[in-house]
Amino acid sequence: MSSPAQPEIPAPLNDLKIQYTKIFINNEWHDSVSGKKFPVINPATEEIICHVEEGDKADVDKAVKAARQAFQIGSTWRTMDASERGRLLNKLADLMERDRLLLTTMESMNAGKVFPHAYTMDLEVSIKILKYCAGWADKIHGQTIPSDGDIFTYTRREPIGVCGQIIPWNGPLFVFTGKLAPALACGNTVIVKPAEQTPLTALHMASLVKEAGFPPGVVNVVPGYGPTAGAAISSHMDIDKVSFTGSTEVGKLIKEAAGKSNLKRVTLELGGKSPCIVFADADLDSAVEFAHQGVFCHQGQICVAASRLFVEESIYDEFVKRSVERAKKYILGNPLNAGINQGPQIDKEQLDKILDLIESGKKEGAKLECGGGRWGNKGFFVQPTVFSNVTDEMRIAKEEIFGPVQQIMKFKSIDDVIKRANNTSYGLAAGVFTKDLDKALTVSSALQAGLVWVNCYLAMAVQCPFGGFKMSGNGRELGEHGMYEYTELKTVAMKISQKNS
Numbered sequence: 001m002s003s004p005a006q007p008e009i010p011a012p013l014n015d016l017k018i019q020y021t022k023i024f025i026n027n028e029w030h031d032s033v034s035g036k037k038f039p040v041i042n043p044a045t046e047e048i049i050c051h052v053e054e055g056d057k058a059d060v061d062k063a064v065k066a067a068r069q070a071f072q073i074g075s076t077w078r079t080m081d082a083s084e085r086g087r088l089l090n091k092l093a094d095l096m097e098r099d100r101l102l103l104t105t106m107e108s109m110n111a112g113k114v115f116p117h118a119y120t121m122d123l124e125v126s127i128k129i130l131k132y133c134a135g136w137a138d139k140i141h142g143q144t145i146p147s148d149g150d151i152f153t154y155t156r157r158e159p160i161g162v163c164g165q166i167i168p169w170n171g172p173l174f175v176f177t178g179k180l181a182p183a184l185a186c187g188n189t190v191i192v193k194p195a196e197q198t199p200l201t202a203l204h205m206a207s208l209v210k211e212a213g214f215p216p217g218v219v220n221v222v223p224g225y226g227p228t229a230g231a232a233i234s235s236h237m238d239i240d241k242v243s244f245t246g247s248t249e250v251g252k253l254i255k256e257a258a259g260k261s262n263l264k265r266v267t268l269e270l271g272g273k274s275p276c277i278v279f280a281d282a283d284l285d286s287a288v289e290f291a292h293q294g295v296f297c298h299q300g301q302i303c304v305a306a307s308r309l310f311v312e313e314s315i316y317d318e319f320v321k322r323s324v325e326r327a328k329k330y331i332l333g334n335p336l337n338a339g340i341n342q343g344p345q346i347d348k349e350q351l352d353k354i355l356d357l358i359e360s361g362k363k364e365g366a367k368l369e370c371g372g373g374r375w376g377n378k379g380f381f382v383q384p385t386v387f388s389n390v391t392d393e394m395r396i397a398k399e400e401i402f403g404p405v406q407q408i409m410k411f412k413s414i415d416d417v418i419k420r421a422n423n424t425s426y427g428l429a430a431g432v433f434t435k436d437l438d439k440a441l442t443v444s445s446a447l448q449a450g451l452v453w454v455n456c457y458l459a460m461a462v463q464c465p466f467g468g469f470k471m472s473g474n475g476r477e478l479g480e481h482g483m484y485e486y487t488e489l490k491t492v493a494m495k496i497s498q499k500n501s
């Protein structure tokens, strides 16, 4: 099969101007009620890019009023044809394509994403998500049901209402579109809170929402901090659903707040400590590369990171050797510059957390094969790090690191590795590498994970449901199933004089 043509990658904009720094409510730009602003940092240089209005509870309340108003029965949005919602989403995708270079430059500068990666992955995926959901807008429907009695029964999939969407800093654009597009396709209205580290592309997207022609109040973007603006969303009495992507720790707070307030619907996409299992019969070159990409992609700041790599005993030493050679090839630096493979971690807090976990690995007896410390003294960079001789009880084998740190463990038998792979409270993703179909099927059905990749890793697609087992989350995003997470199912049973088969 030929692979799809890759777009040519232009150079980043060198005169990027940040135009949008305010709160977006009712298709208008607002100052924060408190008058406060917060700084937005470039993680590669530690310089302040700009200041953004800091939304808090009062601003969330304003946004909820606007979103509720836009959701009233008889409103422009509620009476709009479903196909027209799809047209607006397609328009938004086209505008994103038009501003692709600007958005990529902004994402790279603010989120530390390597420019070509952001151009081909983040932007590509985000545009595809909008188009995929645009197509769904007029294909979300109920059923007629042959219920007992003289009753005509049908179901309707209705929008849930006002949806709060809390976005993490590792996917400022693709998580934003991944939540926004299905919500709008199904006819909901939204209040989006971008992560405090990375609000810029979400604010630019808000301007495109207006330009595309979405009615006022349908999309509102409130930048701000988690414990203030984020908590105001999850505990709000007039928000009907909250969708969150981020840490398991905060996911628990969100679910608790939803339970303590109005039992709003909750979708959670949380952390992981995903196992990647390589059997001795696997194609070694391919397994080394996928396992490497699986953990080093975006500086390790991905929830599906293959951060527990189990390699069969007989190929262990060779696998470690090749993985170390691969990791040593990295060129670190400002992600906007050409030829860079690895950018900075998002902030000082993440940098310190990663360095602390690396130190724990050294102390607990893992063998440091390469890396193991900070890179440079400006920007939040971590050397690509590989640990071998890792055992299951070490902190680096149990805790989510969210950094460029690979843990390589050894296993002896299929039963042993299945038990060890599942011995975690997480259950997001997993990888299996083998040429033996029987092993592939046995292991992929035994693994407790929402996504299992066989002889590949990170094979995600907008058409496929994404989400975790156990403490990696609740619900699924994208794919057909992800659309339904933005609907309420209503059963309408109507008395009729006589039913016929």
Ligand code: ADP
Residues within 6 Å of the ligand: 166, 167, 168, 169, 193, 194, 195, 196, 224, 225, 226, 227, 228, 229, 230, 231, 232, 234, 245, 246, 247, 248, 250, 251, 253, 254
């Ligand atoms: P990380 O630990 O990776 O920085 P978080 O889970 O803290 O990720 O943050 C993800 C998103 O959740 C961000 O938008 C953040 O502002 C928000 N957030 C953090 N704390 C809370 C909270 N208590 N309630 C709601 N949202 C929160």
